[in-house]
Amino acid sequence: MAKLDRATPLAGTGLERAGLCVAENTGLGLIRLQAFHRRPGAVEELTARLGIEPPGPGSLRSERDRQWFWSAPGEWLIAIPAGTEDAVLGALRAQLDGLFVVLSAITDSQVALDITGEAVREVLARGSTVDFHPASFGAGNCVLTRFAGVPVMLASPGRGEQILLFADRSLARYLLDWFEAASIDC
Amino acid sequence: MKRTAQRLPHARVDPGxxxxxxxxGRTYEGVAGDSLASALLANGVGVVGRSFKLHRPRGVFGCGKEEANALVQLESGGYSEPNARATLVPLYEGLEARGQNAWxxxxxxxxxxxxxxxxxxxxxxxxxxxxxxxxQRWEGLVRRLAGLGIAPTSADPQxxxxxxxxxxxxxxGAGRSGLEAALATSRDPACRVLLIDEQEEPGGGLLASPAAADRSWLEEALREVAARDNITLLCRTTVNGYYDNNVLAALERLSNHHGPAAGGAVRERFWRIFAGRVVLATGAIERPLVFPNNDRPGIMLASAVREYCHRYGLTLxxxxxxxxxNDSAWRTALELVDAGVPVVAIIDLRPxxxxxxxxxxxxxxxxLHLxxxxxxxxxxxxxxxxxLHRLAGPGDxxxxxxxxxxxxxxxxxxGWTPTVHLYSQSGGLLAYRDSDACFVPERAHQAVTAVGRANGEFAAPLNLQPQWLTPGVSAEHQWVDFQYDVTASDIQLAARENFVSVEHVKRYTTNGMSVDQGKTSNVNGLGILALATGRPIPEVGTTRFRPPYHPTSLGAYAGIELGALYTPFQQLPAHAAHVAAGALFEDYGAWQRPACYPRPxxxxxxxxxxxxxxxRSAVGLLDYSPLGKLEVRGPxxxxxxxxxxxxxxxxxxxxAARYGLMLNEAGIxxxxxxxxxxxxxxxxLHTTSGGATTIHQHLEEWLQCEWTDLEVIVGNATTQWxxxxxxxxxxxxxxxxxxxDIDVSREAFGHMxxxxxxxxxxxxxxxxxxxTGEVSFEISVPANCGLSLxxxxxxxxxxxxxxxxxxxxxxxxxxxxxxPHVGADTDGNTMPQDLGWGGAVANKPDDFVGRRSLSQPVGSDPGRFQFTGLELLEADARxxxxxxxxxxxxESTAGYVTSAFHSPNLNRTVALGIVADARDRQGEEVTVFYAGQRQRARLIKPGVYDPAGEALNG
Incomplete structure (x- = not known):
């Protein structure tokens, strides 16, 4: 064997029902940006260097082919096309040179699920106490929450009723099984 | 009880x-729209159950959730449901039910x-x-003689x-008051309104009204509800609990009305509701009168007789x-006469x-008999x-x-008892209203309002004259709680035995307990207690209402968290390979990990x-992915x-790498x-497997709360690799x-x-x-490559x-x-010196978390459990x-065995433990006790295989 093969947590399996589809999104690369936000002015300096303002709590922001998700104070998840992690990391490191930030590729640690269908919000509300009504959780919102008993990030990127779920890769099978059981009436 | 083949016109059933x-065991016929109770009544079935203690014959007494007698065992096998109220069971084709507590x-x-x-x-x-x-000696006998339904023993397939x-x-509540509230609040299109009703269809008391005006009002209101996008109507849904922060719990019956024929459809849905404001339009429940032998089949609530007539078309x-x-029964009687029901007399205790x-x-x-x-x-x-007897005067x-x-x-x-259960559960205070002899909401504790009859707002004055029990005759057979066979004499007995608190009397007599939670018995019971103790009712007070308002299936509480989904599980990157290799999986925390790989x-x-x-002799491969990996960076x-x-x-x-011990502030x-x-x-930082999240939080707590000046960023990379x-x-x-490209030769790549x-x-x-003690390489690659590696x-x-x-x-x-394995060979008291790390503590020049606690006297107390090896002295001992x-x-315990295995490499048992003062007692013999057996063992230095550690550098 000359090279190691890559296999995503669900290896392309998913769930398809009339009212709900859950599909592994294998096209995303993920980068975590952590800034030392306790130092006064650190986030402002970061903003100035990036040329964009990273999104605030509970929100996401799309910029070119990057999506920024707020994930903690001074911390963001950046979704990019899979396979471009090294290039984006290099570019960001150059851009932020001299600032105390930590950039890590975390693509392999996560599973990304695209959840679609007319029952998507109803099913999501079976796993979390977040208010998923479009008036409260619409395009541009993201939330870190306990879902089906495990920590996840849920985001509404704004493409119709599509919801994006990020969770630890080790939970991928559990979450898919959970969606299958929770959507039995969909 | 009369058998009624023909239904009255305008009933809400479909006789066709x-x-x-x-x-x-007998076959009957009902019609669409019937409840099991109405269908039994239509067939002239008078006795539908037996009482809890005395096995007295009981008939249908109410029409809804207040029913205390018509409890049935519904269906069988996995579909069996005990204590189903026949009044709340919608009739479906093929329904099977049995009476309870009878043979x-x-x-x-x-x-x-x-x-x-x-x-x-x-x-x-x-x-x-x-x-x-x-x-316990008597329990079996008593359980056979007294009780309600039988809990199913088969798994519930629903x-x-x-x-x-x-x-x-x-x-x-979607009766008149509830519908009015929903329509009023939903005028603001941004206001999301959830309207919940426990009956098969919305309408509440209007469903039992013969008045054309009421029926047309209901139709119009329901049309309006349907037209408003911001109203969600849930029927067949009972709000069972009202908790802090305006959180309500409700049970929706989705396919119960189809019975087992629903097959794999979802039977019930358990709702957790987060409310901004709550409006309780839960109506009121009519109270029975307390008089001798008032539990005989055929004695019913007036409101039930009315509802069976107007809603189900039955002349009972x-x-x-x-x-x-009170006056309300007079109005009911007149209404029934208008509908052609043969009302022959009204007995009223008021003069x-x-x-x-x-x-x-x-x-x-x-x-009339006044x-x-x-x-x-x-x-x-x-x-x-x-x-009948004439009364000398009120209460005389x-x-x-x-x-x-x-x-x-x-x-x-x-009289009438406003349904204040949820209001009380929400923390709201109730006040006794003398004129209507009932408790009504007084002061809310949360954002909740009671409206309509739930708030004691009756359509017309009741002009009620309370009578808690019938005077001048024995209280022995005057039933208060029909379900639990509690009579007025039982409450009087409790008072004589010096029970004063209404809560104590409830438990001593069981009045208001059981599955109806005293919906019809509570107020009568405390009225009798007030008389027996010579106190006014407000002083006696009422019991605190607690969830659930109505019995709830355990399956609904479980939801989908059953079997494989009972608790979340985590899988390894190479899980598929372990399955293919025949791994025996066990749970280590949430991780599903191979315990070993047994061959057939x-x-x-x-x-x-x-x-x-x-x-030990060749090479083994272990999936070690849960090993904690925290990256700590910064100046x-x-x-x-x-x-x-x-x-x-x-x-x-x-x-380079170094073994490290981490303590908490207490030095543990x-x-x-x-x-x-x-x-x-x-x-x-490689933390203990499964401990990465906890240790990450521990580090963050110190960084965020104590040492905010330290420029450090911590990231968890455990599952990235x-x-x-x-x-x-x-x-x-x-x-x-x-x-x-890594040189793995002995010379280039040493231990640690x-x-x-x-x-x-x-x-x-x-x-x-x-x-393991052998040459080991812990090889990490991006997790998606784990299976391939x-x-x-x-x-x-x-x-x-x-x-x-x-x-x-x-x-x-x-x-x-x-x-040692921290967590297995340590307990909540283990300090470093108990593991033999006292010297390292003394030699470290700098301060560290937990150090101060180590110098407290408890750290050098005699009798501390210390880590040790154990050698069993009898041959082949386990x-x-x-x-x-x-x-x-x-006589007592001075430690534990913490790890023990049969060693195939040494062909004897190897064991570790924590034992009192073990470090100073090396070589001493001790007694090991397990399951009644005693064995001799010696305290020895841990590590009996390759004690010189030569294999590590092989």
């Missing part, structure tokens, strides 16, 4: 659609004779009688779901008599009643006759007999022995870790692991076969060293540490005899080596984790 069902059936129950012994079975009978020799929902306004009797203390009502009743041909009470009832299995003794009155149905009304026909211990021998990272670990991190060089060991220095300001442990004398040879590079085209991190290493290792090994085998190997080490006198 017949449904067949069975009750107590062979409710019609001819052999235990029916128990009623004769009523005097011998008062409240507290159980407590006073079954004291010798103990309750599905249940849980659902969360948020709403600005939640309206509970040929001679219906009303018995009341005077409004002249207009009297006039109208006389015009309707109803005989100032009169019922002092007995007659009839074997159904009501036949009433015995009886004046004179007033003859008897033949009837087959008695419709009674003792091989026992677990044999598999572990085979794997352990292979690791102050080194200083930070030096404060967090007992060990000296200041001197750790780049590319909470984690051990390996700290790797990746760069001057960049460290990798798949980590495989290659261990054994041939590990190096196997790894060297794979294409990579770390290297980064590329392996088979992927980034790779390799640490040489060992938990597993396959590559197994392939490369094949010529060397590689075997996969599991966690239990690893535990065996490290026990042979005497390596022991287990958890076995006790006894004190010298053999």
């Amino acid at each position: 659609k017949t449904l067949r069902f069975r009750f107590d 062979p059936n409710v019609r001819s129950d052999v235990f029916g004779a128990l009623g004769v012994f009523k005097r011998l079975l008062p409240a507290s009978f159980y407590y006073k009688t079954f004291m010798w020799p103990n309750w 599905k249940y779901l849980k659902q969360n929902v948020h709403a600005d306004v939640v309206v509970v 009797g040929e001679r219906i008599v009303f018995y009341t203390n 005077a009643v409004e002249s207009e009502l009297r006039q109208r009743a006389r015009e309707a041909g109803i005989a 100032g009169t009470v019922v002092t007995d009832t007659r009839g074997r299995s159904g009501l036949r006759r009433l015995v 003794a009886l004046e004179a007999p007033a003859g008897t009155l033949d009837c087959d149905v008695l419709a009674m009304s003792g 026909g091989e026992e677990e211990e044999a598999a572990m022995a085979r794997e352990a021998r292979a690791v 102050d990272a080194r200083e930070f870790l030096n404060r967090m670990y007992l060990n000296n991190i200041r001197t750790l060089e780049v590319g 060991v909470i984690d051990d692991g390996v700290v790797v220095c990746l760069a001057r300001d960049h460290f990798l 798949a980590t495989l442990m290659l261990s054994g004398p041939k590990a190096r040879a196997v790894l060297a076969q794979l294409d990579g 060293q770390y290297r980064e590079g590329r392996l088979l085209g992927q980034p790779c991190r390799i640490l040489r540490a060992s938990f 597993w396959e590559a290493l197994m392939q490369a290792g094949e010529p060397h005899g590689i075997v996969p090994f599991g966690i239990e085998t690893l535990m065996l190997l490290r026990t042979e080596k005497g390596y 022991t287990v984790s958890g076995a006790h080490i006894l004190t010298a006198d053999g």
